[in-house]
Amino acid sequence: MTEPLLKARGLVKRYGRVTALDHADFDLMPGEILAVIGDNGAGKSSLIKAISGAVAPDEGTITLEGREVSYSSPLQAREAGIECVYQTLALSPALSITDNMFCGRELRKPGIMGRWFGMLDQKAMEKFAREKLSELGLMTIQNINQAVETLSGGQRQGVAVARAAAFGSKVIILDEPTAALGVKESRKVLDLIRDVRSRGTPVVLISHNMPHVFEVADRIHIHRLGRRLCVVDPKSISMSDAVALMTGAMRPDEVAAA
Amino acid sequence: MTEPLLKARGLVKRYGRVTALDHADFDLMPGEILAVIGDNGAGKSSLIKAISGAVAPDEGTITLEGREVSYSSPLQAREAGIECVYQTLALSPALSITDNMFCGRELRKPGIMGRWFGMLDQKAMEKFAREKLSELGLMTIQNINQAVETLSGGQRQGVAVARAAAFGSKVIILDEPTAALGVKESRKVLDLIRDVRSRGTPVVLISHNMPHVFEVADRIHIHRLGRRLCVVDPKSISMSDAVALMTGAMRPDEVAAA
């Protein structure tokens, strides 16, 4: 068996009286698409926030490529190669689409203006941003310098996904990337996910859309009440059983028995 | 033919260089479920914001029950009986679930404390809020006095939908109510929508989930590039044609021809 690229054991996260993670485990294999499904509030977002350094878990360990890590900020995780689209998108509302796409990775002008005066290459960035959005099928964005807060819900999500996809790295984590997207745009995101995997990069996909999950996932991590209930193979389990598991209508041993 | 309950003609809304609505029309019949579908950024949210008084259109007229209306605030629309779940949810992040549910419609204690001193009946409100959330299947909310900002994405959406549903009125407008919801919770929302219609209240449903749309809608309004492209009957059109129409792969006259 290959070693997991990213592994977590016994993660606990409590917020005052609320328990978000209750000794959750997690394994991501190299080159796979791992889907994470679960009820609303099951702790999926909390899990990936812990993994990507956005929150510090109260207990538990995280291992990346065999080395135990503990991030004190998302930047460290990002530098370790973990790229993440958060459910809350992490966009700056008042800034333009371009600014948001290149946040922290801006392109400079060639020549001395760029090297010595740090001048940004606005044109090149705009062109790149427009291309990436078109790749996702977001043709309704009329003005690439529009502030993100003026975009429609789906356009915003598209910008966040395009950003993660454009700067591919070791692991890409997508928290409900298609929730607000239209039919066409969602399809493009699924294509993109498969594309990323075909380049060898593993993807974690959180989604409530069962057909999508069963279509692209190599393995499905079912999360319930703050912990990993089980991991199933989409080829050997039915959608109804997966849904039954995640909503507590069935227990994992019952599936094995069935 | 019956008169539409709510009718809009030639709505235009421009934001600087961006056109959100381009002479859009809209009709809602009494007691129907009308689905509005369209690409991301097609102008669906702008349309319902104009109808519900959240933004003032630049041009065009809105007629409610035969009388032309022009709202200067969402409150007026609400008093006229239009209840709306916005895509941005319109929740106060730092306040509790209960506070948000009862926003502007708080329950007072019986007796003089309530009548004379305006004391709120916290217990009754908490009980009611918990019931409504349970009706939507949101069982993972552990603490009903949690601040909304600490809820998971889906839980938040559940709170907004529960609020609109709880205070039923003349028209209920739902802008992508199930986007962040899980399988179980989405199902409950669909049941709820049908429930509302069975009480005679018409519902406007914006959604990117075609199976859901085709399951519950009586008529489908297809929105494209800021205007109503056509209205179709889900019983006489296929999902693929509807998708083709909304993405511009087909023109309405082609469907008629097909």
Add this chain to the structure above:
Amino acid sequence: MSETPKSGGNDYEAQLAKSSVAVAEFDHAPRGLIGTVQHVLHANPTFVPVIVLVASIAVFGVIAGERFFSPFNLSLIMQQVSIIGILAAAQTLIILTAGIDLSVAAIMVLMSVISGKLAVQFGVPAPLAILVSFAGGIAAGYLNGWLVTKIKLPPFIATLGTWNVFFALNLWLSGAQSIRGADIDTTAPLLKFFGNTIQIGDARLTYGTLLMIAIFVALWYVLNKTAWGRHVYMIGDDKEAAELAGIRTDRTLRQVYMLAGFICALAAWASIGRVGSISPQSFYEGNLESITAVVIGGISLFGGRGSIMGALFGALIVGVFQSGLRLAGVDVLWQVFAIGWLIIIAVAIDQWIRKVSA
């Protein structure tokens, strides 16, 4: 694939009927003493300024000796903070709506001058003069609220402007002359009502102190137990969301400013009792001091978060520092220095406790 669903997408939902219907619950690891304290603090952030207050009283008790600790001195501190405390109550209302009111102290001084002029110099009956000052306070608040809601000025700018206006009016009306305590005593002693004291053992509580406490309790009730109070929080938290959710945000905001103006007028009355005379130059730094009390009390300047009681404790913390340093014999210059550090340290402790307990 053995069991892919067969039709319209939703077959897999059949199982939903059986899904669990219990509200999620978790065991909690037992907490130690510190854990429990942390938990209580997290659930009740108002306790944090209380702890800072108690700690600073303890520290000054040690540094400045038993004099500091006497009931007499502690009640004196209450007296000294009473006016800034009342202003801080008004300021809290505004700050909770994500505003800021630079004019509170100016409104107060203007109203004390108006009631004094009327009662002492024009012979208007004192109750009437006080009523006029109440009306004036409400009108001044209304002006601020109108500028903020109708003209859509940022509260900082609106009240910066009205601060100058009220300040000029005050100088014009009073000619910068104070009204003597003795004249008030003979013509309108009612103006000094809040200067009366109740003696309890060694402690001397002025009516002004009691007024301050009463205002805080009343506002606490209104903000936490009535619909209007919840709306104030909602507006401060996210005005647009509150508007969409059906709150009459502008009307409520104007009411908030008017209430704050009224409280400033009450402060004006109380300040006559406290100062003993009416001096148009008093409380020049009152705006900043009231804001300081509010922020030390843990109320967010970005609105919607914090409890009004925090402002009371914030005012008391500042009062304790000032009195303690004085009693410890610190030079005025180094008092300023120390107050600077103590503001920083007080709030740093607050932040630290919140973080630890998060």
Add this chain to the structure above:
Amino acid sequence: MSETPKSGGNDYEAQLAKSSVAVAEFDHAPRGLIGTVQHVLHANPTFVPVIVLVASIAVFGVIAGERFFSPFNLSLIMQQVSIIGILAAAQTLIILTAGIDLSVAAIMVLMSVISGKLAVQFGVPAPLAILVSFAGGIAAGYLNGWLVTKIKLPPFIATLGTWNVFFALNLWLSGAQSIRGADIDTTAPLLKFFGNTIQIGDARLTYGTLLMIAIFVALWYVLNKTAWGRHVYMIGDDKEAAELAGIRTDRTLRQVYMLAGFICALAAWASIGRVGSISPQSFYEGNLESITAVVIGGISLFGGRGSIMGALFGALIVGVFQSGLRLAGVDVLWQVFAIGWLIIIAVAIDQWIRKVSA
């Protein structure tokens, strides 16, 4: 139902391949002159304070007569606002990050005292004394930044605290004594460098004025054309989102505070040239005045929105008001009154133009 899809849900997506690939475009109704003006203003909100500025110059030109309009007086206004203008540049940096810096003026005065003490009284070579004051300004900014990022104090509280601290240090170092212009002239004329003037016709531009303009232009470049500048905006807009998007928010914030501190040290040098001597008690109201300039310039106190050039125009607007009122011979009392109203009206016009053009 005649044509429900047959399997796994996504059949209906077959049509997607044919979907339109053009970026959406719309015809725009032709705009009239007013429409075009509105559009330009909407796209360039910085123009709004420019218009207010031009309008107020015109109004005072009429009220206060040709004296006001003379190149001499207009250049004098530039001189008069130069120090507050430089402070407003520093303040803008902080406010763009959703902070506020109550200590800018205190840092400036402290640094002018330090360089003066060193150069005039301890005989340190003037360039060295100035370098020390630069280092001091950066250190003071670092202290603020450290309190904000490490101790997580709200900027208002952190800088309120350090304001007191710097103010006390300043009084202590200077013994509240000012350093005479004549002494500076004999021992360290370099300190007065920014007081030199260039005469262009009747207009007299001091080097201090030019410094102010240079600082604004440089900051405009940095904020709009470099990655660091965009990060400053992002942090002010939504710090958490910026953090998640991979910006080193705390490091950038500390740099912002240090840069602001450095600009304050520049202002200190310029202020010696402007006043001609070093007075530890000057610019007591400088914090508030710099904030006023920033907000009149249309920069949001909530961070992330507005152009730095707005602060320059904001400072000029205030300067024009003050000078115009003085020249019009308005009594000092009514000057205060009028400034209050003019702040309100200036920003009201700004709001109105923005609203009309939205």
Add this chain to the structure above:
Amino acid sequence: QSADGVTACLITKTDTNPFFVKMREGATEAAEAAGITLQTYAGAIDGDVESQVAAVETCIAAGASGILITPSDSRALEPVITQARDAGLLVIALDTPFEPADTADATFATDNFEAGRLIGAWAAATMGDAAADARIATLDLNPSQVSVDYLRNQGFMTGFGIEVNDPTRIGDEDDARIVGHDVTNGSAEGGRTAMENLLQVDSGINLVYTINEPAAAGAYEALSAFGLADQALIVSVDGGCPGVRDVAAGVIGATAMQFPLRMASLGIEAIIAHATDGTMPANTEGLDFYNTGVMLVTDQPVDGVESITSAEALELCWG
């Protein structure tokens, strides 16, 4: 030449202090009587140099003939004053002299040090032998130690017979009779709080120096609230009418009266004279300024210190 078309400027420290308000009223009246234009300016707070610099510059730009100024900082304003004089304006310092005094063309001032000295001497004489173990509190202006503040304070110390050490620093005395100093911002509210603070340090305080009469009124309130109103003697400076009435009522033991109206009207006259025929104002003999006079006001006169009664003073007071 006539006075028509002459413009004069009056620049005061602040516009909140009744002393400066009166000075402005005096100047306005004198200017109206003479038919000249008067422009008035003020700093935001005492010590605000920058506003005064700007005001002087504007006066030059406005083509004024002369400037009357109460300098917020007696040293720092020298460069701009020189600039004004170079531009041909007559500059007269009112109330507060420049350092050196010849920075301005003339100075019409109260001697603040002398004012303090008078009340100090009066207090020493009134207390008699008890002065040896007096318990003294001084309620000063603000932490910045501006010149009025230290001049009055140190004058009081000198008059009372206390070694002052550095005459420009408040609080560097080592006399055991001094209980402490606190600041009042010159307001009644500040006076009350400061007095309360000092009484907490030593409840035996029996002599209180105050920077001005509002502060004295506040101090009196605090003393009465502590039940110590009869124990302590309060002395003050200014001579505003409410202050004089407080002397009559026994609230204040003695105050040193100044004459802002006279200063202002003399200043206006001097500017007109200079503008019409170039006359330069002259100083009082033996002094480097023109002394507009201080007068001790008390109802308990003592030997060796000349004084007037509160009834006489009520005729002369300025508010």
